[in-house]
Amino acid sequence: MPFSTRVPAYTDLRPNPLTAALHERLAEGLEVLDLTRTNPTTTGFATASADWSTLTDAHLYQPTALGSADARQAVVDYYVSRGSVAPEAEHVVLCASTSEAYGFLVKLLCEPGDVVLTPSPSYPLLDSLLGLEAVRQVPFPLIYDGLWHIDFDALVPHLRAARALVLVAPNNPTGHLTTPSDLTQVLELCAEHGVAIISDEVFSDFLFEPTSHAIPLATRPSDALVFSLNGLSKVCGLPQVKLSWIVLGGPPPLRADALERLEYIADTYLSVSTPAQLLLPKLLAERHGFQEALGHRLRSNKNRAREILAGSTCSPLQVQGGWSLPIRIPNVRSDEAIALALLRERGVFVHPGSFYGFGCAVAHLVVSLMCPEDEFAAGLEQVRCALADT
Numbered sequence: 001m002p003f004s005t006r007v008p009a010y011t012d013l014r015p016n017p018l019t020a021a022l023h024e025r026l027a028e029g030l031e032v033l034d035l036t037r038t039n040p041t042t043t044g045f046a047t048a049s050a051d052w053s054t055l056t057d058a059h060l061y062q063p064t065a066l067g068s069a070d071a072r073q074a075v076v077d078y079y080v081s082r083g084s085v086a087p088e089a090e091h092v093v094l095c096a097s098t099s100e101a102y103g104f105l106v107k108l109l110c111e112p113g114d115v116v117l118t119p120s121p122s123y124p125l126l127d128s129l130l131g132l133e134a135v136r137q138v139p140f141p142l143i144y145d146g147l148w149h150i151d152f153d154a155l156v157p158h159l160r161a162a163r164a165l166v167l168v169a170p171n172n173p174t175g176h177l178t179t180p181s182d183l184t185q186v187l188e189l190c191a192e193h194g195v196a197i198i199s200d201e202v203f204s205d206f207l208f209e210p211t212s213h214a215i216p217l218a219t220r221p222s223d224a225l226v227f228s229l230n231g232l233s234k235v236c237g238l239p240q241v242k243l244s245w246i247v248l249g250g251p252p253p254l255r256a257d258a259l260e261r262l263e264y265i266a267d268t269y270l271s272v273s274t275p276a277q278l279l280l281p282k283l284l285a286e287r288h289g290f291q292e293a294l295g296h297r298l299r300s301n302k303n304r305a306r307e308i309l310a311g312s313t314c315s316p317l318q319v320q321g322g323w324s325l326p327i328r329i330p331n332v333r334s335d336e337a338i339a340l341a342l343l344r345e346r347g348v349f350v351h352p353g354s355f356y357g358f359g360c361a362v363a364h365l366v367v368s369l370m371c372p373e374d375e376f377a378a379g380l381e382q383v384r385c386a387l388a389d390t
Contacts, residue, residue: 006132018336018352021343033379034349035367038323040237043370045293060274065267066259067094067245067277074281075245078235082205085219091255093246093262096271098202099129101229101246104265106133108258109196110163117158117165117195119150120357121326123172138162139357146318148176152185159193167217168200170207173326173356173366175319177207183217191223196250198227202234205291206298207321218249225250225258232280236287237294243276294370298323301369301376308380313387317364326353327365329387335363338387346382 015023025032037043066072072092079086095101110116112134118126120139130137140155142148148171159165167186170177178186190197199217218228231244246262248255305316305325315328329338335352342348353364365383367376 006134008131016336018340018343021340022349025343025347031347032343032349033347033375033382035371035376035379036349036351037371038368039239040290040294040370041240044372045237045290062274063267063270065263065270067092067272071243071272071277071280072245074284075247077281078284079216079219084215087216087219087247087249091218091248091259093248093259093266094272094277095244095246095266096242096273098200098229098231098233098244099125100269100271101227101231101244102126102129102198103133104246104262105164105196105198105227106130106135107265108261110135114163115158115161117155117162119166119168119171121171121174121353122166122168122357124355124357126166135163140165141359142171142174142176144174144317147179148174149179150182150186152182152189156189159189159195162193162195164196164198165190166198166200168203169217170203170319170321172203172322173324173351174317175322175324175326177320187220187222187224187226196225196227197222198229200229202230203322204230205235205287206295206323208299208302209320216247216249218247220249222250225254232276232283235291236283237290238283241276241279241283243272243280297373298369300373301325301371304373304377305367305369305380308377309384312384314365314384323368323370325367325369326356326358327367327383329363329365331361331363333363334360335365338363339365342383342386346386348379348382348386350379350383 022032071094072089075092076086076089095104106116113136115136115138116130117138117140119142121142127137138158140158141151143151167178201216216228218226226249228247229244232241233239248259302319302325309316313330317326317328319325329335335354339350339352342350351366353366354360356366358364
């Protein structure tokens with residue numbers, strides 16, 4: 001039976017060696033210090049309470065393609081409470097997840113086979129999301145010199161054929177924010193070439209220093225069509241509630257045209273549940289406790305990593321926000337081989353940088369700053385010891 005080429009072949013769906021080794025170790029009942037954990041519901045955080053018993057109106061189904069008026073206004077209020085420029089409620093579109101938002105936007109912007117530009121390094125989920133939409137992903141490289149910069153020499157030649165460009169702020173896993181000069185140049189280039197910008201801002205509540213990046217890109221003046229993405233999974237630590245949003249920005253006539261077409265797409269799926277929309281104002285209003293607790297852990301682990309790895313052969317990269325920390329390591333073996341050895345020999349599970357598109361010229365490991373502090377410190381001590389003689 002023939003299958004769509006949007007879905008990888010069986011040989012590509014099998015676990016990679018690192019994942020297979022993790023499953024084997026867990027099956028044998030051996031301890032694993034998992035430094036990749038990013039699920040707020042399993043890492044000791046109290047998230048906003050969802051009292052489903054109070055949803056007396058949840059039994060009524062009143063479908064609205066773009067989301068209910070109250071829920072969309074709650075998104076506006078969320079931005080106001082952050083002190084950022086707030087969008088108009090009519091420019092907010094609700095969806096079930098950021099992944100679905102990508103799907104909506106690619107359907108809006110692209111024909112099968114069209115080019116979408118994505119940063120590298122970045123999160124590998126983008127590969128799957130764009131592949132399932134049958135578009136061609138073309139990475140543009142990011143260069144690190146203490147801060148990350150866009151390699152415009154590599155980016156510009158691809159803009160003529162591109163339909164959309166993805167920015168992630170802060171990026172996952174590099175934790176960097178696009179520099180103001182790079183952002184200005186991207187906006188100008190995308191406007192010149194008619195390329196839409198998809199700005200993934202799901203980690204924008206978790207910055208390590210105050211910055212204008214708290215402002216959604218879609219609310220900034222731009223001659224390019226811009227879409228800002230965010231949602232409850234990161235904002236409130238509630239991936240199970242399944243509600244995200246798209247904010248539209250750009251030239252008003254183009255934005256209005258995009259909104260009309262997005263309404264058609266959203267109306268076709270009607271994926272956002274009524275209970276999630278009814279709870280949204282309450283959940284967003286109660287996000288602060290979760291964010292403060294997680295922010296404290298992220299900063300604590302970031303500082304602890306620098307203390308543990310100081311003077312070693314491992315060097316944490318500078319991160320400006322997000323939940324991850326890349327660590328530069330000696331380039332004596334592939335980073336996947338080093339990650340595999342750490343798991344098999346010391347029971348420490350980390351991600352190789354190649355998983356995210358870090359080049360092979362410099363080896364990296366990537367760990368999650370969300371891990372409980374004791375586990376995080378113990379795991380990094382093992383990493384330091386394992387690489388001490390390399």
